Amino acid sequence: MTIDITGRSASEIATDLRERIERGELAPGTLLPSVRTVAADLGVNRNTVVAAYRQLAQAGLVEARGRGGTRVADRTTVAQEGYAPDTVLRDVGTGNPDPALIPDPTSALVRSTRPVLYGEPVIDPGLEAWARDWMADQLAHDDLRITVTSGASDAIERLLAQALQRDDAVALEDPCFLSALHTVRTGGYRAIPVEVDTDGMTVEGLRAALDAGVRAVIVTPRAHNPTGASLSAERAAALRDVLAAHPYVLVIEDDHFSLLSRAPLHSVIGSGQRRWARIRSMSKFLGPDTCLAVTASDPDTADGLAVRLTPGTTWVSHILQRMTHALVTDDAVRADIERAAVHYADRNAAFARALSERGLPVAPGDGLNLWVPLPVPAATVRNDLMRRGWLVREGDPFFLSSGTSGSFLRLTVHDLDDTAARTLADDIAAAAGTRRPAARGGRIDA
Structure with a gap:
C-alpha cells in the first residue's frame, strides 16, 4: 500500500496522517513509510518526519515498533478478567476468588467511620x-x-x-x-x-x-x-x-x-x-x-x-x-485468609492431577488459576466445551507476541465441587482427544 503523505512541517505532516487515520483510510496495523522515505519524498529534513511521527505517537495514533517500523495503533479493547455476561454456560474462566472465602468486612467497617x-x-x-x-x-x-x-x-x-x-x-x-x-x-x-x-x-x-x-x-x-x-x-x-x-x-x-x-x-x-x-x-x-x-x-x-x-x-x-x-x-481474618490459601492450592492441585490422569499433564503452579497446555488448538477445545455447557478462557489473549508456540486454556476451577470438577476434567479430555480414565467416580480433592 502506497501512502502519499503531504506537508512541509512536522505539524502539517502529522495533521495529514491524523486526518487519514480518523477517517479510517489508514486501518489499525497499517505500516507507515520509513522516516527516510518520507523525508526524501517531501524534500524535508529527516528530523522533521521524526517529530511528526513523535506527535502522532504521543497522541496514541501510531506505535513505534523498532525494526518493525511505525504502525497505526490498534485501539481495540484488551480482554479483561471477570464473568461473561448473559451466558447460560458454567463459566470457568473468570479469574475470580471464591466469594465464600472473602472475609466479611462489616465489623471492621463499623470501626472505620471517623470523618x-x-x-x-x-x-x-x-x-x-x-x-x-x-x-x-x-x-x-x-x-x-x-x-x-x-x-x-x-x-x-x-x-x-x-x-x-x-x-x-x-x-x-x-x-x-x-x-x-x-x-x-x-x-x-x-x-x-x-x-x-x-x-x-x-x-x-x-x-x-x-x-x-x-x-x-x-x-x-x-x-x-x-x-x-x-x-x-x-x-x-x-x-x-x-x-x-x-x-x-x-x-x-x-x-x-x-x-x-x-x-x-x-x-x-x-x-x-x-x-x-x-x-x-x-x-x-x-x-x-x-x-x-x-x-x-x-x-x-x-x-x-x-x-x-x-x-x-x-x-x-x-x-x-x-x-x-x-x-x-485481625487474627481471625488472617486465619480465614490462610484457609482460603490452602483451599485454592488443594483444589487446583487436585484438578491438575485429574487432567494429568486423563492424558493432559498440568503443573498446578500458584494462584487462582490453572494453565493447561493442549495438544490441539484451543479454539477447537473451547467450542467443544461450549456444546457441553462450559465457558472456558483461551490462552491467546494473554500473549503479547504473535505466533506463540503451543495452545492453552486458563481455568478457574477452585469453586467446583467434586462432581462438577470430575465432569469438566472428562469433558476437556474428550475435547482434546486424550485418553479417559477407566472408570468415573470417586473424589478428586487432595
Missing part, C-alpha cells in the same frame, strides 16, 4: 505503619516509602505515568497479566515481551528487553497470571544481576497474590536499583471491590506518586484504608 477532612495525611497512619513492616520482606532498601492506591492497576498506571513518556518501552512477561497489558497499551507505551518459563521471567528475555531500551520492567515474583509460575531463588538472583547494570530502569514487582501464595517470595529488586516499586493488592484475599493496593518504593518514585495522589481529590478513602487495616490485623 476525615481536607488537609489530613493521605495515608492512614495505622495502615502505613503496618504496611511498612509487611512490605519490607527481602528488600535491601531501608529508605522505602509507602503509597496507597486504588488497586494494583491504578498503582502501575501512576508509576509508569510519573516515570515514562508516551511511546517509551516497557518489558512485560509473555504471557502477561491482562490488566498490566491493558494499562501499558492504553497508556501509549510499547510493550516488549519477555518469555516466562516454569521459574518465571527468563534471564535472556529480560536481557534482550533491556538491550531494546525498555525504561520499565514489570515482574510477577510469584503466582504469575496466567501460568502460575513463581521465581526460584536462582532465577531471581540472575535477574537481579542483569538489572544491576541498569539501575535507573524502573523495576515494578507486582506481588498480587501475597498472603495467599504458597511460594516463597524471591525479589528481583537489588540493593543498587535506584528506581523500584513493590505492589501488593488486597483484591485476591479481601475481594476485588476492596480496590486498594499498597506500594513500597524508593523516595523519588514515591514523591512522583504523591504528586498524583492529592488530599481530598485523588486519595484513597480513609474509611477503606482503616477497614483494610482492621481486617489484615
Whole structure:
C-alpha cells in the first residue's frame, strides 16, 4: 500500500496522517513509510518526519515498533478478567476468588467511620505503619516509602505515568497479566515481551528487553497470571544481576497474590536499583471491590506518586484504608485468609492431577488459576466445551507476541465441587482427544 503523505512541517505532516487515520483510510496495523522515505519524498529534513511521527505517537495514533517500523495503533479493547455476561454456560474462566472465602468486612467497617477532612495525611497512619513492616520482606532498601492506591492497576498506571513518556518501552512477561497489558497499551507505551518459563521471567528475555531500551520492567515474583509460575531463588538472583547494570530502569514487582501464595517470595529488586516499586493488592484475599493496593518504593518514585495522589481529590478513602487495616490485623481474618490459601492450592492441585490422569499433564503452579497446555488448538477445545455447557478462557489473549508456540486454556476451577470438577476434567479430555480414565467416580480433592 502506497501512502502519499503531504506537508512541509512536522505539524502539517502529522495533521495529514491524523486526518487519514480518523477517517479510517489508514486501518489499525497499517505500516507507515520509513522516516527516510518520507523525508526524501517531501524534500524535508529527516528530523522533521521524526517529530511528526513523535506527535502522532504521543497522541496514541501510531506505535513505534523498532525494526518493525511505525504502525497505526490498534485501539481495540484488551480482554479483561471477570464473568461473561448473559451466558447460560458454567463459566470457568473468570479469574475470580471464591466469594465464600472473602472475609466479611462489616465489623471492621463499623470501626472505620471517623470523618476525615481536607488537609489530613493521605495515608492512614495505622495502615502505613503496618504496611511498612509487611512490605519490607527481602528488600535491601531501608529508605522505602509507602503509597496507597486504588488497586494494583491504578498503582502501575501512576508509576509508569510519573516515570515514562508516551511511546517509551516497557518489558512485560509473555504471557502477561491482562490488566498490566491493558494499562501499558492504553497508556501509549510499547510493550516488549519477555518469555516466562516454569521459574518465571527468563534471564535472556529480560536481557534482550533491556538491550531494546525498555525504561520499565514489570515482574510477577510469584503466582504469575496466567501460568502460575513463581521465581526460584536462582532465577531471581540472575535477574537481579542483569538489572544491576541498569539501575535507573524502573523495576515494578507486582506481588498480587501475597498472603495467599504458597511460594516463597524471591525479589528481583537489588540493593543498587535506584528506581523500584513493590505492589501488593488486597483484591485476591479481601475481594476485588476492596480496590486498594499498597506500594513500597524508593523516595523519588514515591514523591512522583504523591504528586498524583492529592488530599481530598485523588486519595484513597480513609474509611477503606482503616477497614483494610482492621481486617489484615485481625487474627481471625488472617486465619480465614490462610484457609482460603490452602483451599485454592488443594483444589487446583487436585484438578491438575485429574487432567494429568486423563492424558493432559498440568503443573498446578500458584494462584487462582490453572494453565493447561493442549495438544490441539484451543479454539477447537473451547467450542467443544461450549456444546457441553462450559465457558472456558483461551490462552491467546494473554500473549503479547504473535505466533506463540503451543495452545492453552486458563481455568478457574477452585469453586467446583467434586462432581462438577470430575465432569469438566472428562469433558476437556474428550475435547482434546486424550485418553479417559477407566472408570468415573470417586473424589478428586487432595
